[in-house]
Amino acid sequence: xxxxxxxxxxxxxxxxxLSTSPTKCKPSDSDCLxxxxxxxxxxxxxxxxxxxxxxxxxxxxxxxxxxLAGLRLNVTNSSIKxxxxxxxxxxxxxxxxxxxxxDCLxxxxxxxxxxxxxxxxxxxxxxxxxxxxxxxxxxLAGLRLNVTNSSIKxxxxxxxxxxxFDMAKKQLVILYHADVELTGQYKAAGRLIILPISxxxxxxxxxKNYNSKMLIPFTIVKNKDGKDTMHMKEFKNEFDIKxxxxxxxxxxxxxxxxxxxxxxxxxxxxxxLLSTEFGGTLMQKPNKKxxxxxxxxLQNKPIDEMLDV
Numbered sequence: 001x002x003x004x005x006x007x008x009x010x011x012x013x014x015x016x017x018l019s020t021s022p023t024k025c026k027p028s029d030s031d032c033l034x035x036x037x038x039x040x041x042x043x044x045x046x047x048x049x050x051x052x053x054x055x056x057x058x059x060x061x062x063x064x065x066x067x068l069a070g071l072r073l074n075v076t077n078s079s080i081k082x083x084x085x086x087x088x089x090x091x092x093x094x095x096x097x098x099x100x101x102x103d104c105l106x107x108x109x110x111x112x113x114x115x116x117x118x119x120x121x122x123x124x125x126x127x128x129x130x131x132x133x134x135x136x137x138x139x140l141a142g143l144r145l146n147v148t149n150s151s152i153k154x155x156x157x158x159x160x161x162x163x164x165f166d167m168a169k170k171q172l173v174i175l176y177h178a179d180v181e182l183t184g185q186y187k188a189a190g191r192l193i194i195l196p197i198s199x200x201x202x203x204x205x206x207x208k209n210y211n212s213k214m215l216i217p218f219t220i221v222k223n224k225d226g227k228d229t230m231h232m233k234e235f236k237n238e239f240d241i242k243x244x245x246x247x248x249x250x251x252x253x254x255x256x257x258x259x260x261x262x263x264x265x266x267x268x269x270x271x272x273l274l275s276t277e278f279g280g281t282l283m284q285k286p287n288k289k290x291x292x293x294x295x296x297x298l299q300n301k302p303i304d305e306m307l308d309v
Contacts, residue, residue, distance in 0.1 A: 030090065030091065034088050034089075034090060034091050037088045037091050038087070038088045041083075041084065041088065044056060045057040045083050045084035045086075046084070056083045056084070057082065057084040058079050058080065058081050059081075059083065060077075060078070060079060061075075061078045061079075061080065062076065063075070064076075064078060105165070106160050106161075106162060106163050109160045109174075110160045112297075113155075113156070113158055113160060114156055116128060116294075116297065117129040117155050117156040117158070118156070120293070120296070120297065123297065123300060125292070125293050125297075128155045128156075128289065128290060128293060129152075129154065129155040130151050131151065131152040131289060132151060133150045133151075133184075133285050133289070134148065134149070136150060136184075136282060136284075138282065140277070140281055141191075141193075141277060141278075142190045142191040143190045143191060143197070144189045144190045145186060145188045145278075146186065146187045147182075147185070147186045147282075148184060148185050148186075150184030151183050151184065152180060152182050153180070153181045154178045154179050154181055154210075155180070158178035159176060159177050159178065160175070161175040161176055162175040169217075170217060170220070171215060171217050172215075172217075172298075173214070173215055173216075174212075174213070174214045174216070174294070175211070175212070175213050175214075176212055177209055177210060177212070177242070178209075178210055179207065179209065180206075180207040180210045181204070181206050182203075182204070182205045182207075182282075182286075183203065183204045183205075184202075184203055185201070185202060186199065186200070186201065186203040186249060187199070187200045188200075192263070192266075192267070192274075193270070193274070193277070195263065195266060197252070197263060198252070198254075199249055199250075199251055199254075199260075201249060201251030201252070202249070202250045202251075203247075203248070203249050203250075204247075204248040204249075205245065206245065207241050207245050207275070207279075208243035208244045208246075209241065209242035209243035209244075210241050211239060211240045211242055212239050213237065213238040214235055214236070214287070214290070214291065214294075215236040215237075215238075216232050216234075216235045216291065217233075217234070218230040218232045218298075219231045223299075223300075225302075227302035227304065228302060228303045228304065229298070229299055229300070229301065229302055229303060230298045230299060230303065231299060232291075232294075232299070235287075235291045237283075237287045239279060241271075241275045245271035245272075245274070245275050246271070247264065247267040247268055247274070248264070249264065252264070
């Protein structure tokens with residue numbers, strides 16, 4: 001079965017070239033493309049030595065192996081007939097002769113940002129601003145930190161710096177920046193870089209010009225209406241804090257003001273080091289929530305509608 005599907009994919013890839021053939025079908029003219037593809041089908045089925053493709057009818061497959069649902073099957077020296085009489089029911093080609101208008105996509109994404117940040121009840125997605133995160137746990141480089149009942153503000157005013165759909169790599173790239181503020185209750189123990197730390201109280205972290213780059217691989221699947229949509233399972237995040245971070249924590253060292261002031265001074269003077277060391281883990285859950293909202297929105301948006309932006 002895999003061999004048949006592969007051969008049909010080859011057939012469809014070749015027929016995609018019809019938009020530049022002497023037939024002069026427009027990419028949007030499905031009827032013309034279908035007729036031209038139908039005429040070409042017997043030729044492709046016979047094989048095309050110039051393109052290095054063997055015949056599809058009769059197709060030779062050395063071996064087909066199957067181990068599924070308790071069945072172990074091995075078929076060798078198989079011949080498959082009938083594809084030369086295949087009927088083309090539909091063909092659709094996307095031909096992008098110019099780069100996508102990424103400035104237009106960026107503007108559209110910027111206009112959409114406040115709506116996504118406010119939440120999408122129709123898609124059962126909670127707000128991103130103010131974002132609520134029940135718990136953030138960290139056990140890294142000698143520091144044990146637990147932040148509960150946290151609120152994150154600032155994404156409503158995020159600026160989209162770049163957005164790119166790489167259809168060849170099947171990857172979405174989003175770059176944005178924002179001033180982000182995180183508040184909550186913390187418990188800390190262990191060591192912070194070189195200094196011992198302990199505390200249990202309120203925390204406030206301000207990240208000035210937080211720059212984020214989200215890399216989201218996707219596959220293309222059909223929705224219930226038969227339209228192509230993006231299916232996303234995971235993401236990668238890269239970040240940088242450009243203009244500083246400020247840390248405020250109450251009840252450090254059981255309220256010892258001298259030790260507390262010294263620790264806060266160390267933290268705020270070394271904000272870049274702390275942000276690099278711990279920022280990725282601290283923002284992991286918030287970034288995951290952002291990803292879920294983007295995924296939910298795009299999975300409900302056909303690709304051809306986005307390309308028409």
